[in-house]
Amino acid sequence: MKGTVLLLFLFMTSILNAQSDSNVVLVIHGGAGTILKKNMTPEKEKAYKAKLEEALNAGYEVLKNNGSSVDAVQAAINIMEDSPLFNAGKGAVYTNKETQEMDASIMRGNDKNAGAVAGVQTIKNPINAARAVMEKSEHVLLTADGAEEFAAKCELEIVDTSYFRSDVRLRQLKRVQEKEKTVLDHDGDQGEVDSSEDEFNIDYIEDKKFGTVGAVALDQNGDLAAGTSTGGMTNKRYNRIGDSPIIGAGTYADNQTCGVSCTGHGEYFIRNVVAYDVSAIMNYKGVSLDTAANEVIDKQTEFGGTGGLIALDKDGNVAMPFNTAGMYRGYVKKDGSIYIGIYGEE
Numbered sequence: 001m002k003g004t005v006l007l008l009f010l011f012m013t014s015i016l017n018a019q020s021d022s023n024v025v026l027v028i029h030g031g032a033g034t035i036l037k038k039n040m041t042p043e044k045e046k047a048y049k050a051k052l053e054e055a056l057n058a059g060y061e062v063l064k065n066n067g068s069s070v071d072a073v074q075a076a077i078n079i080m081e082d083s084p085l086f087n088a089g090k091g092a093v094y095t096n097k098e099t100q101e102m103d104a105s106i107m108r109g110n111d112k113n114a115g116a117v118a119g120v121q122t123i124k125n126p127i128n129a130a131r132a133v134m135e136k137s138e139h140v141l142l143t144a145d146g147a148e149e150f151a152a153k154c155e156l157e158i159v160d161t162s163y164f165r166s167d168v169r170l171r172q173l174k175r176v177q178e179k180e181k182t183v184l185d186h187d188g189d190q191g192e193v194d195s196s197e198d199e200f201n202i203d204y205i206e207d208k209k210f211g212t213v214g215a216v217a218l219d220q221n222g223d224l225a226a227g228t229s230t231g232g233m234t235n236k237r238y239n240r241i242g243d244s245p246i247i248g249a250g251t252y253a254d255n256q257t258c259g260v261s262c263t264g265h266g267e268y269f270i271r272n273v274v275a276y277d278v279s280a281i282m283n284y285k286g287v288s289l290d291t292a293a294n295e296v297i298d299k300q301t302e303f304g305g306t307g308g309l310i311a312l313d314k315d316g317n318v319a320m321p322f323n324t325a326g327m328y329r330g331y332v333k334k335d336g337s338i339y340i341g342i343y344g345e346e
Helices: 002-020 042-064 069-081 126-136 144-153 167-178 266-271 274-285 289-303
Strands: 025-033 102-108 114-120 141-143 213-218 224-230 251-253 258-264 307-313 326-332 338-343
Touching (some): 025 042, 025 069, 025 258, 025 307, 042 326, 042 338, 069 102, 069 213, 102 126, 114 126, 114 144, 114 251, 126 144, 126 224, 213 258, 213 307, 224 251, 224 258, 258 266, 274 307, 289 307
Parallel strands (some): 114 141
Antiparallel strands (some): 025 213, 025 326, 102 114, 251 258
């Protein structure tokens, strides 16, 4: 009996030690584009970095307490969805009809199950709805009214559209409409903005950015998960949907290779199946995550597509390539050390 108890004790100890040594990692992004330090006030830079750190801490708290990679991704993205800093959830941009239509997707790498929603207007946190589709339906992608009906059935938080309204975002739309063009989140030629009209939180006037948010996590069990959430394009028409809710284009996860979340010109990311391509290159060529991720972004550059991606492999290696001047990004590793970057040379 004593021998059995001792063996059980040693077995449990070995499991706990293995878990404590697990390479839990979380990487996030808050959009890529022409993000230049000369256009960034110290207050605005501080606000962005603080929110990115808050998102990293939220996800890391899940991971260090043996939570799943899916939980960590959701926790991190929820923080960014609830902030007007980013083009997702609360900060979603306006369509041509002065509505806000949001998209999100999530995928787990152990069984490659996935869920997504597109064109939703009343779901407070679209990433939560994407997860519900993954876990509680037989489908992968639900859109518009149907997605909202399903989210309500799953008892997710539904809000009035007024929750998403923003005078700053509306002024952004009007400037874009004056130029009769469609803009990816923040465009650089919308005219000057009075600094008093924002809370140093939305610098789309001088900079061109793709404000999609995303996260990729590796948990104690070695499971990867990736998620992406966005408000889409300013002044978009005809219920346009980009790459963010498209599995394989904006989001992908496979335990054997990597997890990926993208941000950029969605039409190009869809055509080039960017998120999946990183995994495929690793698998078929046998190259590292960094090599595969950079090859994919280089191909985007050749095609004329701009943006970036975050990626995390099964060994905890991180890649964050982009072909724009900057990308809001960061990661936290198993020891709790945090990196946050905004500009290209960081």
